[in-house]
Amino acid sequence: MQKQAEYEKAIKTKYPEPIVIVIAKDANGKANPMTAGWNTIVSGSPPMMAVAVVPKRHTAAAIGHSKCFTIAFPSTDMAEEALFFGTKSGRDIDKLEVTGCKTEPATKIDSVILSDATANFECELQTQIPTGDHILFVGKVVASHINTEPTKRLYTTAAGGEMGPAS
Numbered sequence: 702m703q704k705q706a707e708y709e710k711a712i713k714t715k716y717p718e719p720i721v722i723v724i725a726k727d728a729n730g731k732a733n734p735m736t737a738g739w740n741t742i743v744s745g746s747p748p749m750m751a752v753a754v755v756p757k758r759h760t761a762a763a764i765g766h767s768k769c770f771t772i773a774f775p776s777t778d779m780a781e782e783a784l785f786f787g788t789k790s791g792r793d794i795d796k797l798e799v800t801g802c803k804t805e806p807a808t809k810i811d812s813v814i815l816s817d818a819t820a821n822f823e824c825e826l827q828t829q830i831p832t833g834d835h836i837l838f839v840g841k842v843v844a845s846h847i848n849t850e851p852t853k854r855l856y857t858t859a860a861g862g863e864m865g866p867a868s
């Protein structure tokens with residue numbers, strides 16, 4: 702049985718929510734990582750992924766500029782970095798340099814991949830769709846990578862940015 706509830710109350714049942722780190726190079730060529738909870742696979746063949754970004758974020762400008770982005774699945778070891786990438790803007794700082802987050806060059810796009818992530822997907826921007834207060838950036842996956850070591854994917858486990866494994 703269901704009872705009607707306010708949207709704000711009902712949506713809090715979504716946790717654990719898988720998070721990704723979106724990385725795009727800005728107009729100065731700086732690779733900028735941003736944590737995003739609003740992400741999804743939108744096609745299997747060809748593989749495509751989408752992420753919803755607030756228009757004023759440095760990341761929205763960076764994707765608009767470079768027309769490509771990496772989607773990294775952070776591992777549970779990356780909780781501190783994920784919080785940092787999700788609370789500081791690349792407009793002001795170099796988030797990768799400040800955190801010392803290990804990167805490798807992307808192979809098919811002008812971006813980087815995160816060495817300690819569970820997986821990385823290189824995406825070419827296909828389309829962008831305004832959606833209320835976000836822009837949905839849709840990318841075609843042109844290269845995929847997985848960690849050579851066993852890792853667990855990082856999730857947001859509760860409202861307020863609490864992070865950890867799904868269970």
Ligand SMILES: Cc1cc2nc3c(=O)[nH]c(=O)nc-3n(C[C@H](O)[C@H](O)[C@H](O)COP(=O)(O)O)c2cc1C
Nearest residue numbers: 736737738739754755758759760787788789790791
């Ligand atoms: C767990 C978590 C999930 C987030 N999800 C999103 C998201 O899906 N879309 C978005 O635009 N911002 C999201 N944010 C906020 C951005 O990551 C944050 O504003 C960041 O500082 C923007 O960085 P930038 O200015 O370098 O782009 C999230 C933050 C956290 C901590």
